[in-house]
Amino acid sequence: MSEMLSLSNDPTLFIAVMLAKILVVFIVVILIVAYATYAERKIIGHMQTRLGPTMTGPLGLLQPIADGLKLFFKEDIIPSQASKLAFILAPMMILVPAFITVAVIPFGDSITVKGYTVPLQISDLNIGVLYILAMSGLGVYGIVLAGWSSNNKYSLLGGVRSAAQMISYELAAGLAIISVFMLSGTLQLSDIVAAQSGSILNWYIFSQPLAFCLFVITSLAEVNRTPFDLPEAETELVSGFCTEYSSMKYALFFMAEYANMVVLSAITATLFLGGPAGPFPGPINLLIKVFAFMFFFIWIRATFPRVRYDQLMYLGWKVFLPLALLNIVITGAVVVF
């Protein structure tokens, strides 16, 4: 086992490797985000016996680029009654937490660079899981501020709904994860992955099926996807918190939604499906699992109608929260006895 590459033994190489890792992860996430929009339109199209985009490029493959260019050249309108600072900051405040959460996801085993060991993970934090929860907590601000600063009643309603929804479901998601680290005994994501290594039966999806289901459903609620997309319920709220947004700012909201989907898929894969474990090289296994979850998210959108707001709150507080608590009690009993 060679020495771990760190800032003390080879600073230049360390910084170069870190920058390379960050750049690669960032580009991969951006690409997935761009093509997730294409995949969503294509998959939902076929599920509804349509074709989806076909005109731009072969099979419509250039559609995300065309969309991006179009939005980029649109006029950027800030409503005269809007609160400017919050209006401009909001799209960034929703996108940045989504992207920096990726920093703690392990995407493979260690590799060796010039005799040093380099873990395939941007930062192996001691508090990995807490970091994820903290960042998802910060994501609420973007939506709330976007809703408030637009000075539009539909936006405000969307923002208020979304804040209540995210706070309620964050609780259930956090409690669902607790049972995972009761088994692993650590908050460090690399250790959680290591605890699931060996056989496929060690994956926490088999020992924690209830926590897995709870986490996947609360993830849907946290990224505001159907059937929990009440913050932007277009039939009643025009477009919810992003009604007044146009041009690139609007695109940032969309990117954030898909980035959150990618990140939550990766987190679910890491916590419950052994992360980069599998038959192929690490990053490819992780990508396969992420794509499977993304497909699942899109599939759900084509299948289920939207829930009512009281049903949403009932589900969060009276079903998911007690179930998550029950799961913690059962897991605790199993761990102790």
Place this chain on the structure above:
Amino acid sequence: MELLQLIFFYVVALVTLVAGIGVISCRNPINSAISLVMTFFCLAVFYVMLHAPFMAAIQVMVYAGAIMVLIIFVMMLLNQGLVAIGKHRHALVGAGIAAALLVVQMVITVTKGQVSEPVGAITAKVVESVGHTQLIGQAMFTDFLLPFEIASILLLVAIVGAVVLAKREV
């Protein structure tokens, strides 16, 4: 690489100060709240630099992620608009005296004070090897079990009180 750490510290400190000034100088209460969130976040960064990652995560989760969201929620619903600054002269005088005292204290601490090594079993090395979360967990459930339980009972009382107050009119 002491130099990198130093540069990083100064950059974060600058952002903290700018955000802190923003908290008290913004005319729009929501902008002040955003600045306050920024300050919390920078404080969390300082905790990380002081080898206390658990504190940092809790700082962001509890203060930035929960409490400030609720405060912004209330501000949004009240929507009381811009606040005029500088109308209350006695408040300004009081704040000025407090700030001056603090500056004097800081100058004395920086110039005359001595930095002592941390005492006790928990040093930076132990934190690095065992892990900050594990250490806090152990301390909380062994040595400080009673205060921990008292704190949870206090929170329970608050929750029950909130339910009673909210339900009275139904």
